[in-house]
Amino acid sequence: MELINSLVSEVPVFPPVAKPCSDGEEWKTCVSGSCAETTCERRVLPNACTEDCNYGCYCSDGGTRPFPRPKHCPRNEVYRACVSSSCAEATCQKPTVGPACTADCRSGCFCEDGFFRNDAQLCVERDQCP
Structure with missing residues (x-):
């Protein structure tokens, strides 16, 4: 056996x-x-x-x-297919993106150009940042 x-x-x-x-x-x-x-x-x-x-x-x-694209992005956001995780978007705390970005790639909804992500995770104009 x-x-x-x-x-x-x-x-x-x-x-x-x-x-x-x-x-x-x-x-x-x-x-x-x-x-x-x-x-x-x-x-x-x-x-x-x-x-x-x-x-x-x-x-x-x-x-x-x-990846499935979201049907709708929140107000002041746009879908982007490939964005570096370290340079994804400007925030109220860090209004300038860069200078060095990683080579990884994320997709999803990101703030439109001219908008900044605030602490409430909303994309707002610069004058609405604290």
Whole structure:
């Protein structure tokens, strides 16, 4: 019985048969779980990929999977697809953005140009800042 168990544990596990994928996607059989896809929210760093093997429909090479865009941004805010987390927007406490920005990428609603985020998390004109 021990011999059978050791032989069974050495049998390779094969991925399932390829399934149809949506436009812009393709079936992939060995994709790292930590580096599956790049999105604006999650930039993939190739040297940080794990060696596990996943299968399924993934973006075609060079493609990215967009995040759902909010239907409506609050007053004085606009949707932006890719903004550095360290230089996202001006605030009442820090009215100048920069000078050095990180290379990460966030999407969402941000203050329109000429508006500043206050302590109540609203985008206001400069003269409305404390």
